[in-house]
Amino acid sequence: IVSGGALGWADSVRSDRETDAAFLVRCLKTVRNNLFHGGKSHPYTERDAELLSSGLVVMHELRRLHNGVSQSFEAD
Numbered sequence: 392i393v394s395g396g397a398l399g400w401a402d403s404v405r406s407d408r409e410t411d412a413a414f415l416v417r418c419l420k421t422v423r424n425n426l427f428h429g430g431k432s433h434p435y436t437e438r439d440a441e442l443l444s445s446g447l448v449v450m451h452e453l454r455r456l457h458n459g460v461s462q463s464f465e466a467d
Contacts, residue, residue: 412457415449422446 392401403421405414422442453460 412453415453419446419449 392399403414403418405411409417423446426439426442455461
């Protein structure tokens with residue numbers, strides 16, 4: 392987030408109506424958006440690499456555990 396003209400942090404909060412899976416996917420989307428659309432003025436960092444790597448692990452597990460996600464990966 393931008394707070395007082397500086398970059399800052401804010402916790403992601405799961406809403407009462409959001410399943411754990413939906414919250415997880417939303418968090419992945421936030422990571423993706425921040426990596427590819429946010430803060431373009433800073434160089435690629437080790438933290439960025441860790442976020443990307445961790446996100447890929449979560450995506451592969453979602454694919455393995457949830458048939459609908461797996462089908463989306465395999466769609467033409």
